[in-house]
Amino acid sequence: xxxxxxxxxxxxxxxxxxxxxxxxxxxxxxxxxxxxxxxxxxxxxxxxxxxxxxxxxxxxxxxxxxxxxxxxxxxxxxxxxxxxxxxxxxxxxxxxxxxxxxxxxxxxxxxxxxxxxxxxxxxxxxxxxxxxxxxxxxxxxxxxxxxxxxxxxxxxxxxxxxxxxxxxxxxxxxxxxxxxxxxxxxxxxxxxxxxxxxxxxxxxxxxxxxxxxxxxxxxxxxxxxxxxxxxxxxxxxxxxxxxxxxxxxxxxxxxxxxxxxxxxxxxxxxxxxxxxxxxxxxxxxxxxxxxxxxxxxxxxxxxxxxxxxxxxxxxxxxxxxxxxxxxxxxxxxxxxxxxxxxxxxxxxxxxxxxxxxxxxx
Amino acid sequence: xxxxxxxxxxxxxxxxxxxxxxxxxxxxxxxxxxxxxxxxxxxxxxxxxxxxxxxxxxxxxxxxxxxxxxxxxxxxxxx
Numbered sequence: 001x002x003x004x005x006x007x008x009x010x011x012x013x014x015x016x017x018x019x020x021x022x023x024x025x026x027x028x029x030x031x032x033x034x035x036x037x038x039x040x041x042x043x044x045x046x047x048x049x050x051x052x053x054x055x056x057x058x059x060x061x062x063x064x065x066x067x068x069x070x071x072x073x074x075x076x077x078x079x080x081x082x083x084x085x086x087x088x089x090x091x092x093x094x095x096x097x098x099x100x101x102x103x104x105x106x107x108x109x110x111x112x113x114x115x116x117x118x119x120x121x122x123x124x125x126x127x128x129x130x131x132x133x134x135x136x137x138x139x140x141x142x143x144x145x146x147x148x149x150x151x152x153x154x155x156x157x158x159x160x161x162x163x164x165x166x167x168x169x170x171x172x173x174x175x176x177x178x179x180x181x182x183x184x185x186x187x188x189x190x191x192x193x194x195x196x197x198x199x200x201x202x203x204x205x206x207x208x209x210x211x212x213x214x215x216x217x218x219x220x221x222x223x224x225x226x227x228x229x230x231x232x233x234x235x236x237x238x239x240x241x242x243x244x245x246x247x248x249x250x251x252x253x254x255x256x257x258x259x260x261x262x263x264x265x266x267x268x269x270x271x272x273x274x275x276x277x278x279x280x281x282x283x284x285x286x287x288x289x290x291x292x293x294x295x296x297x298x299x300x301x302x303x304x305x306x307x308x309x310x311x312x313x314x315x316x317x318x319x320x321x322x323x324x325x326x327x328x329x330x331x332x333x334x335x336x337x338x339x340x341x342x343x344x345x346x347x348x349x350x351x352x353x354x355x356x357x358x359x360x361x
Numbered sequence: 362x363x364x365x366x367x368x369x370x371x372x373x374x375x376x377x378x379x380x381x382x383x384x385x386x387x388x389x390x391x392x393x394x395x396x397x398x399x400x401x402x403x404x405x406x407x408x409x410x411x412x413x414x415x416x417x418x419x420x421x422x423x424x425x426x427x428x429x430x431x432x433x434x435x436x437x438x439x440x
Contacts, residue, residue, distance in 0.1 A: 082389050102389055106420060113416045124416060136397065153400045154419045 001025075002107055002303060010115050010274040011331035015324055018275050018333060019056050025303045026060045026311055027051060033309035036075035039067075040309040057278055058289050062299045062314040065257055068096035076101050076307045085147055087256045098256055101307040108260030108304055111276050112151050115262055118274075118331075119250055120216050126181045127156040128174075128215075130190025130199045132163045145191060147259065148220060152189060162199070169202040178210050185214045191221035192251070195240075196231060204243045213245040220252045220262075224340055233269070253338050257310045258302040263336065270327050270335035277302040279336050281321050282314065292321045295339060318342050364410075365440050368432070371405035372425065386425040412436050 004021065013021065031051065033040045040063070047061045054060060067073065074081065080101045087096040100108070135146050153159060160177050164170050190199060195217070203210075217240065223233065231239075237249050253271050254262040261277035273279050280289055281296040290296040298319045301312045318339040327335050362370070372383055376393045388394055394402070403419050406412075410432070414422075418435055422428045432438040 106423065110417070110420045113420065117416065122415060124413065150396050153396065154416050157413075 005276055005303060006110075006114075008275055010111075010118050010276065011272060011333055013275050014332045018278075021275065022278060022301065022303060023054065023057050023060075026057060026301055027054050029303070029305070029311040030060060032306070033075045033311070037073055037309045039071055039073055040075070043067075057301055058280055060301060060312045062280075062282070062287075062312050063309060065096065065255075065313045065315050068098060068257060068308075068310070069094040072097060072099070073308050073310075074099045075309055081307065085256050085259065096257055098259070098310065099308045100259075104305060104307045107306070109151055109154060111260040111274075111304060112262055113155050115264055115274050115276075116152075116155060116218075116250075119264060119266075120185070120187065120248075123185075124155055124157045125185055125187050125216075126177070127152065127159045127187045127189060128177060129159050129161045130163060130188065130195050131161055132165050132167065133161040134165050135161075145221070147256070149189070151259070152187075156187070163194075167194075167198050169198060169206075171206070171208065174208070174210065183211070183214070185216070187216045187218060188212070188246070189218045192219045192223060192236070193221065193225050195219055196226055196236065200240050200243060211245065213247060215244075215246050216248040216250055217246050218250045218252065220254065222340070253336075255300070255315065257313055258300055258304065260304050261300070261302040263338075266327060266329040266331060266335070268327060268329050270322060270329070271338065272327065272329075272331050273334045273336065275333065276304060279319065279321060279334055281319060281336075287314075290321075292323060295320050297342065298336075298338070316342050364438055367409040368406070368429065368440070371402060371409050375402045375405045383425050388423045406432075410436065410438055412438075 002025070004025070030044070030049070034044050035041075043063060044061060049061050081099045082102055083100050083105065085098040085100060129149055131145065131149065135149060149159070160173055162170050162173050162177075188195075226236065233251070240246055249265065251265040251271070252262045258277065261274065263271040263273055263279070265271050278301050280299040280301070281294065282288065282299050283290055283296050295318055298315045298317045299313065300315060303311070305311045320337045320339065322335050322337055324334045325332050369380060369383060372378060372386070373380060376391065376398055378386065378391065378393070386394070388399060403414060403422070406428070407414060415435070418431050422431055429440050433440060
């Protein structure tokens with residue numbers, strides 16, 4: 001039961017306690033989806049899954065994430081689905097379709113907020129959204145970007161969208177925000193490329209000075225495009241700190257197939273797996289588990305997906321487990337580095353596909 | 362206004378429902394009570410009672426009845 005997880009803080013459990021809690025839940029979820037999703041049952045049969053041979057999280061079969069692009073995969077009745085989330089994709093790319101019922105949506109929301117509360121506290125804070133309000137209106141754009149903003153609403157005292165529909169910075173809204181919430185903690189949220197291009201660079205160009213030293217800048221959506229422009233994560237932080245005075249940066253990694261279980265960055269720049277999920281790095285050739293420090297294909301497991309069989313997925317991303325239970329920030333569990341999409345895998349980070357569109361216009 | 366009247370009014374005004382629809386009303390049951398409508402409703406409830414709700418409570422407030430339970434249990438609001 002997911003309720004068992006709520007008894008703990010999101011980064012409280014060490015390796016053996018977490019493994020026990022998560023393995024039990026994942027075995028149950030595997031049975032649940034086996035009984036309800038015929039395509040998933042076929043997959044389990046093909047990989048010769050035996051419930052009794054599962055001793056740890058690594059023993060749960062990993063389902064290729066690409067299958068969500070090719071099939072409609074559901075473990076609940078179609079009439080119980082209340083939203084279909086899609087991965088971002090530029091024209092011509094196929095998109096994942098993730099079927100979410102009310103229960104799964106509520107769990108996703110709750111877990112994301114629990115994870116973030118561990119960083120900026122339980123109090124709801126005012127939030128600057130580096131995006132246009134149209135991101136929620138336009139169903140075409142309503143993919144991961146819109147979903148992330150909606151998910152954050154619960155943690156916000158008020159959300160202020162600071163971009164106009166043409167992506168220009170709305171200075172009046174920024175002025176009003178700082179007048180209303182002077183000298184107090186707040187959150188800035190946006191996708192990396194948009195924060196850099198439409199927020200930071202504009203503020204720098206306009207020479208507008210706002211006091212942002214109590215802000216938490218939360219970003220997501222990928223680094224490929226910025227790295228192609230020679231903007232490393234370090235440069236991103238240093239330059240933004242210099243112009244805006246921001247000290248707290250929380251980047252995060254997540255995927256629409258496992259919404260809610262985000263991997264958030266600590267003050268040492270490490271992305272942490274919470275008790276609700278885990279990362280296993282697999283060898284490129286034989287899919288065996290890589291030791292810490294070795295690069296491979298990322299498998300993610302999550303205790304959240306109930307309406308679709310997404311609790312153990314082999315992604316198309318590469319990464320490294322940097323360590324476990326010993327990050328200087330004090331959070332237990334694994335901490336990871338995401339390298340990015342594998343060669344030949346489609347370009348698909350949310351920020352990246354946006355940047356791709358931006359380039360072409 | 363009694364607490365119940367204040368509570369009802371928050372629903373009626375933000376979700377554009379009639380008083381008769383309130384009992385048994387659940388999140389996502391009607392078009393106006395989607396995730397955006399939810400936060401408008403929360404803001405109205407917070408204004409009506411001059412409270413600041415916790416994130417967990419906002420997520421748990423999944424029906425008209427559940428909201429009353431949460432307000433009584435965690436915010437000392439009696440109905």
